Amino acid sequence: MxxxxxxxxxxxxxxxxxxxxxxxxGSDIRAMTPEDRRVFxxxxxxxxxxxxxxxxxxxxxxxxxEEKQAIREQRAxxxxxxxxxxxxxxxxxxxxxxxxxxxxxxKDRRRARQDQRRQxxxxxxxxxxxxxxxxxxxxxGDHRGHHKGRHGNRSQGDGPSRNQSDE
Numbered sequence: 001m002x003x004x005x006x007x008x009x010x011x012x013x014x015x016x017x018x019x020x021x022x023x024x025x026g027s028d029i030r031a032m033t034p035e036d037r038r039v040f041x042x043x044x045x046x047x048x049x050x051x052x053x054x055x056x057x058x059x060x061x062x063x064x065x066e067e068k069q070a071i072r073e074q075r076a077x078x079x080x081x082x083x084x085x086x087x088x089x090x091x092x093x094x095x096x097x098x099x100x101x102x103x104x105x106x107k108d109r110r111r112a113r114q115d116q117r118r119q120x121x122x123x124x125x126x127x128x129x130x131x132x133x134x135x136x137x138x139x140x141g142d143h144r145g146h147h148k149g150r151h152g153n154r155s156q157g158d159g160p161s162r163n164q165s166d167e
Contacts, residue, residue: 026056 029037041049060068098106124132 026059029056 029040032040041052044052060071063071095103095106121129121132
């Protein structure tokens, strides 16, 4: 059984290598599926990823303004799709319209994603975990930073609590 798993792993990697090796330009990378892109980028070292980002940035900067605008519009549409995906009312409606089999499949996919994230987290070193926490904080800080000054930090006694009246 173990040899079958190894064989399948080697076979799947051998199928991905030509795809990864053929990705030489930004358009080739954009044409990859998100999973293929992730595998491709994870297969590179940090220096290789930095060089790839620099090369892609230079390639993007060299594009005519019309093509840049088209790429920006495509990105905006993808972002809009993600935002719509997060709409709770629509999600609830979609969930309620699913059959029992579709719900079970969705639950299984969610569990698989959670397990994959957990395995990735457990395989990280302490330094990698710290870096991941830092990236997460930066992403969250970008969205939550404008709320910090509204009421101040009441939990540390910096001012009167909400229940106390101003005199």
